[in-house]
Amino acid sequence: MNMMDAARRQVESLTQRAYEKAAQAGKLPAGQHVTGQVEVPKDVKNGDWATSFALAAAKPFGMNPRQIAQIIVEELELEDSYFSKVDIAGPGFLNFTLGEKWLGEVLAVIEAEGADYGRSDEGQGKRVMVEFVSANPTGPMHMGNARGGVLGDTLAAILERLGYAVSREFYVNDAGNQIAKFAHSLECRYLQLIRGEDAVPFPEDGYQGDDIKDLAAAYRAKFGDALADAPEAERQETLAAFGLEVNIPKMKADLLQYGIQYDRWFLESTLHDSGAVAETVDLLAEKGYIYEKEGALWLNTTQLLREKFLREGKTPEQVEKLELKDDVLRRANGFYTYFAADIAYHRDKLLARSFDTAINVWGADHHGHVARLQAALDGLGLDGSHRLVIVLMQLVNLLQDGKPVRMSKRSGKAIALRDLLDEVSVDAARFFFNNSKPSSPVDFDLDLAVREDSDNPVYYVQYAHARICTLIAKLAEEEGWQVPAAAAVDMTKLSSPEELALLKTLARFPEEIRIAGRNYDPSQLNHYLVSLAGDFHRFYNANRIKGEEKDVALARLKLADATRSVLANCLGLLGVNAPVKM
Numbered sequence: 377m378n379m380m381d382a383a384r385r386q387v388e389s390l391t392q393r394a395y396e397k398a399a400q401a402g403k404l405p406a407g408q409h410v411t412g413q414v415e416v417p418k419d420v421k422n423g424d425w426a427t428s429f430a431l432a433a434a435k436p437f438g439m440n441p442r443q444i445a446q447i448i449v450e451e452l453e454l455e456d457s458y459f460s461k462v463d464i465a466g467p468g469f470l471n472f473t474l475g476e477k478w479l480g481e482v483l484a485v486i487e488a489e490g491a492d493y494g495r496s497d498e499g500q501g502k503r504v505m506v507e508f509v510s511a512n513p514t515g516p517m518h519m520g521n522a523r524g525g526v527l528g529d530t531l532a533a534i535l536e537r538l539g540y541a542v543s544r545e546f547y548v549n550d551a552g553n554q555i556a557k558f559a560h561s562l563e564c565r566y567l568q569l570i571r572g573e574d575a576v577p578f579p580e581d582g583y584q585g586d587d588i589k590d591l592a593a594a595y596r597a598k599f600g601d602a603l604a605d606a607p608e609a610e611r612q613e614t615l616a617a618f619g620l621e622v623n624i625p626k627m628k629a630d631l632l633q634y635g636i637q638y639d640r641w642f643l644e645s646t647l648h649d650s651g652a653v654a655e656t657v658d659l660l661a662e663k664g665y666i667y668e669k670e671g672a673l674w675l676n677t678t679q680l681l682r683e684k685f686l687r688e689g690k691t692p693e694q695v696e697k698l699e700l701k702d703d704v705l706r707r708a709n710g711f712y713t714y715f716a717a718d719i720a721y722h723r724d725k726l727l728a729r730s731f732d733t734a735i736n737v738w739g740a741d742h743h744g745h746v747a748r749l750q751a752a753l754d755g756l757g758l759d760g761s762h763r764l765v766i767v768l769m770q771l772v773n774l775l776q777d778g779k780p781v782r783m784s785k786r787s788g789k790a791i792a793l794r795d796l797l798d799e800v801s802v803d804a805a806r807f808f809f810n811n812s813k814p815s816s817p818v819d820f821d822l823d824l825a826v827r828e829d830s831d832n833p834v835y836y837v838q839y840a841h842a843r844i845c846t847l848i849a850k851l852a853e854e855e856g857w858q859v860p861a862a863a864a865v866d867m868t869k870l871s872s873p874e875e876l877a878l879l880k881t882l883a884r885f886p887e888e889i890r891i892a893g894r895n896y897d898p899s900q901l902n903h904y905l906v907s908l909a910g911d912f913h914r915f916y917n918a919n920r921i922k923g924e925e926k927d928v929a930l931a932r933l934k935l936a937d938a939t940r941s942v943l944a945n946c947l948g949l950l951g952v953n954a955p956v957k958m
Contacts, residue, residue: 377485378496378886379478386458387414387425387472394451395429403447408436423463423471424880430468441468476867479876482883484862486938493945494886498893499540505725506532508737509631510547513623514558515587516792517630519772520739523818525793526809526951527769528737529636530898533949538893543639543731546631547721550620551645552714558583559616563608565592566615570604591619630793635802635951647720653712656720656756657705665755671708675715678702680751684761703748715745719752726758735765735896737814743768767896769814776822800825803952807834810950811902833906834952837943840909842958843916844940851922851933859937860930869931874915878935881911885942889949898950905946912939 391412399406412429430445437444445468452462460475486493508528511521529544536542549555561582568576569592582588595603595618603611624641631637647653657673660666665676678700685695705716725734738745746766753760774781774791781791796805804825811833812818830836851857870879885904892900921932944954 377489378890379482379485379883380887382481383425383458383472383474383478383883384414387427390452390454390457390459390472391427391429391448391470393453394448395433397451398447401451403451404433404439404444405437408433410436417471420877422465422469424474425459425472426465427470427472428468429470434468444468445470474880479870479879480862480865480867482879483865483934483938486882486941487862490941491945491948493942494889495537495539496886496890497539498890499535499538501539501541502732503543503730504535504540504733504735505543505545505729505731506535506735506737507545507547507725509636510549511627512549512554513620513627514554514583515585515623516794517627518792519774519796519820520769522634522793522796522805523769523772523809524737524739525631525634525636526806527767527814527898530806530810530901530950531735531737531767531893531896533951534889534893534898534901537889537949544637546627546638546641548624548641548643549714550643551648552717555616555620556612557581558588558619559612561588562592562595562615562619563612565589566596566611567604569593569596570601591615591622594618594622630797633797633802634793635806642721644717644721647717647724648712652724653717653720656723657712657716660705660719660752660755663755663757665752666705672704673706675703675705675752677748677751680755681747684747684751684754688761715748718745718749719756722749722753722760722764723756723758726753726760726763727756731763733763733765735767737767737769740768740770740815742766765896767814770817772809772818772820774820774822781822803838804832804834806951807837807902810898813897813899828958833902835958837905837909837947838953838955839958840912841940841943841947841954842956844912844936844943845956847916847921847936848933848940851929855922857926857930857933860934862934865931865934866927867931869928870935872915872919874911874918875932875935878908878911878915878939881908882938882942885946888946901946901949905943905950908939908943908946912936912943 395404395410398404399408410429410433412427412432414425414427417423417426430441430448433439433444434441442464445464448470449462449464454460454462454475456477458474458478458481459472461473463471463473465471489495506528509517509521509525511517532542532544557579560579564576564578564582565588568578592615595615603614606614628641657666660675661673665680667674667676681698681700682695685698686692703715704713705719706712722734725731746768750760750764753764774796799822800808808820808825809818824832825834826832828835830839848859870876885908888900888904892898916936919932921929921936923929924932947954
């Protein structure tokens with residue numbers, strides 16, 4: 377249950393009932409439909425919720441808004457409601473202050489729902505696929521993959537909590553130019569082992585990493601030199617297949633260590649093998665979006681984008697100023713492009729597998745690809761402009777001693793995910809990569825990530841959870857106290873500013889999940905966790921538990937335990953542990 381939403385809705389209903397009573401009594405004009413905004417005031421001194429009903433009613437009623445507000449207050453019935461009082465402020469705002477009933481229900485809901493606190497049916501079981509990481513299987517995963525991993529995984533967890541049926545997917549690019557280059561690179565290294573490096577020139581655009589040398593050496597150690605005399609195409613195909621058989625399990629192992637498991641690893645090659653790419657291009661041709669030039673098949677992306685932008689409200693003049701270009705889907709040599717496969721892949725998602733929405737987590741360097749792909753899906757009648765959501769993420773800046781770090785100390789190459797996890801914990805990596813909006817760069821401070829103090833946000837949050845667990849265990853051992861049921865708590869004992877602030881922050885959790893899902897921004901939960909931990913530390917430092925009268929101590933103990941539950945719940949959505957001791 378969302379107690380913040382329940383309070384907001386009650387402000388609306390109480391105000392509406394008060395208006396209807398006043399209208400019936402002839403104090404206000406009857407038959408008017410007035411909708412005022414209900415929101416949380418920026419200043420807590422102005423109450424917990426405010427409605428602008430009186431201001432919105434001023435014109436249709438032909439009355440001064442403060443006069444309207446005064447009449448509404450006179451007719452309000454707060455008995456047995458969530459609110460203890462209502463004040464009039466400024467030009468006519470009605471400011472509602474939450475009372476014991478609401479505060480007590482916050483604790484009761486957290487107790488009753490436990491790990492499900494914050495769950496809702498907003499998604500109504502709609503099928504959503506989140507595709508993320510999808511790194512080329514030609515080498516180890518790097519920092520961008522690491523950030524995309526936690527963003528995608530956490531977003532999927534948030535959407536599941538909101539009632540969507542979510543599937544996590546990794547798209548394996550095991551076809552196309554990158555694999556051809558991978559195969560050629562492996563072939564050269566393999567032949568160099570047999571004939572000598574000077575005898576076999578290595579291509580300038582080949583993959584230079586030691587991992588390619590290692591793969592070639594591993595193949596030779598296992599199968600010998602038999603491929604040396606094989607036809608080039610057979611040799612490259614065999615070596616590429618071997619490399620993928622080694623690399624993909626490594627990727628799965630790295631991601632598993634990182635706390636990520638996928639529902640499906642989808643191979644790009646299956647789209648070509650099944651004829652789905654050719655079929656998709658044929659369908660676009662039937663709809664009039666394909667033309668031939670110089671032996672190649674082109675997608676009329678210009679037309680598709682023009683139609684898309686006009687639907688979205690751009691003027692013809694604005695569209696004409698855009699530098700729109702068409703795309704090759706099948707080259708003159710008969711090979712389909714990556715873009716053709718990408719359109720076929722998303723057609724498979726939205727049509728063949730009937731996902732209501734497909735969400736992709738991509739690097740910001742793919743921003744030019746977003747509208748083109750959506751427009752192509754629009755051309756297929758799949759409403760790609762709405763059903764395909766792209767979350768673009770900015771780069772990661774890895775820092776140590778205040779300076780950028782670009783190379784691994786161990787390998788001298790770009791830092792791979794497994795290198796990072798040798799330096800920092802999985803918890804720290806997941807928290808730090810998720811600590812900024814996807815649209816903002818991440819400054820990942822390696823020194824801060826391993827510090828055990830309040831400057832390290834993941835330590836700060838985990839310490840709050842461990843501190844509460846230690847407190848509960850200590851009071852059970854020394855005083856024989858157990859955490860009471862919410863119904864047994866005297867809410868009048870929770871009245872200090874720190875206690876009330878903590879209760880209200882606990883109540884925000886379901887709304888924080890909803891906002892994170894709506895904005896496709898998992899970092900919303902990181903900021904909430906730091907806020908919640910801060911409110912707890914302030915509460916605990918200002919309000920004793922041990923040594924207080926028992927009814928006061930138990931009320932505070934219940935509040936602390938509710939905080940423990942929500943901290944663990946939210947950390948779980950991030951894939952971060954909630955330690956009992958630190």
